Amino acid sequence: MACSSLNALIAHAARASSAPGGLDAGVMTIQYATPLIAALLLRLIKLREAHPTLFTFATKDGLANLAAGVVRAGGSLGEARVIMRTFGMLPMLDWLLKLHPKPISALIKFFVRPSLANLDxxxxxxxxxxxxxxxxxxxxxxxxxxxxxxxxxxxxxxxxxxxxxxxxxxxxxxxxxxxxxxxxxxxxxxxxxxxxxxxxxxxxxxxxxxxxxxxxxxxxxxxxxxxxxxxxxxxxxxxxxxxxxxxxxxxxxxPGGLWTNPLITAVIGSYVAYAKSYGVWQRSA
Known part of the structure; x- marks a missing residue:
């Protein structure tokens, strides 16, 4: 029973990751989690300094290097998502052609000769x-x-x-x-x-x-x-x-943003990533 449930879970995850937006949602989830993981590792360094007898599983330098590596991995994942959007203009062009079979004349009319009807x-x-x-x-x-x-x-x-x-x-x-x-x-x-x-x-x-x-x-x-x-x-x-x-x-x-703490961005981004992943997971059930 446990094996069949695991197989079903893996099959569902495979469908979700191959669904439109599924891979991006998964990568995004890890990307925005990395600053939170790094912050946790830095917190462990402080706890280790305060309670050296309780935290003997890693050195201070080891935890610091791991935190830095996690942050670098998050940056690489963010760049990977940009690369994954390289062909994002193609769906936009397809969408435009479906809306306007003659896009050039339609856009000229939209911008050069706007009317109340085409701006409603x-x-x-x-x-x-x-x-x-x-x-x-x-x-x-x-x-x-x-x-x-x-x-x-x-x-x-x-x-x-x-x-x-x-x-x-x-x-x-x-x-x-x-x-x-x-x-x-x-x-x-x-x-x-x-x-x-x-x-x-x-x-x-x-x-x-x-x-x-x-x-x-x-x-x-x-x-x-x-x-x-x-x-x-x-x-x-x-x-x-x-x-x-x-x-x-x-x-x-x-300019300058609304906040300076990157963890705020990480928390909100993690929520959005969860929401996207949840939607993909439900649609691929």
């Missing part, structure tokens, strides 16, 4: 177009900054910094748009949940209950309850990730 963010197509442009700016800025730091592009440190800031600010605006959309979806889902609860005993709070239909219940109500439950689950997973990104994108967008 209540239109899903307009909002998606804005998001494509923002995320393209994120990828482009990140690629330019990374290539500049590696000496591939002959850029000054000032130009590299501007490219990095442009990248993260484009991403921050996209996060703000996504959070706004999630807030509107929350209101819509809440209203639909209350309406369904008023018409039948299908919901409990904001969670749609399991559909154990009694005799006489309509199949339409059953389908509505199941669909609403699935929409709530999707909303919760998206909200966990995007609301977690808010403080980090603002921190990275602001």
């Amino acid at each position: 963010i209540r239109n899903p197509k307009v909002l998606d177009t804005i998001r494509v442009l923002l995320l393209s700016g994120f990828y482009l800025g990140e690629h330019v900054a990374w290539l500049g730091t590696k000496g591939v592009l002959p850029l000054s440190p000032e130009t590299i910094g501007k490219a990095a800031v442009f990248s993260v600010r484009s991403w921050a605006v996209d996060v703000a748009i996504t959070v706004t959309r999630l807030s509107l979806q929350y209101k819509s889902l809440t209203a639909r949940t209350r309406a369904l609860k008023a018409s039948s005993k299908k919901t409990e709070g904001y969670e749609v209950a399991a559909s154990d239909e009694k005799a006489g219940d309509s199949s339409a109500e059953t389908s509505a309850a199941a669909a609403l439950k699935a929409e709530w689950a999707t909303w919760q997973q998206n909200a966990m990730v995007n609301f977690g990104w808010i403080p980090l994108t603002i921190h990275w967008s602001k």
Whole structure:
């Protein structure tokens, strides 16, 4: 029994790591955990100095070197995630072509001859177009900054910094748009949940209950309850990730940041990594 459970766990983990975003979520989890692990190791050094008879398993220099190595590993993992996003512009181009089969003329109209209709963010197509442009700016800025730091592009440190800031600010605006959309979806889902609860005993709070239909219940109500439950689950997973990104994108967008303690970034980043990993794990079940 234990062996079969372990096999099932390994198979599930393999599916999750090969799913879209699964590998990045796993690497991100380790990346943001490394500063916390290093801080714990440095704390052990202080405890060892205070209680030398209790902590004899490692030397001070050994723990310090291990902490430094963990931090370096975290930096390498962060760089690996940048490399993994090398082809991030391709999905953006695909998204743009699906929105606008003639992208050049559509973008010229969008920028050069804007109208109230093509700037109405209540239109899903307009909002998606804005998001494509923002995320393209994120990828482009990140690629330019990374290539500049590696000496591939002959850029000054000032130009590299501007490219990095442009990248993260484009991403921050996209996060703000996504959070706004999630807030509107929350209101819509809440209203639909209350309406369904008023018409039948299908919901409990904001969670749609399991559909154990009694005799006489309509199949339409059953389908509505199941669909609403699935929409709530999707909303919760998206909200966990995007609301977690808010403080980090603002921190990275602001000169000097919002805080100086790297452990704050590590804690928030670890939460986002967990949220992403949880979503991938659920979808790959």
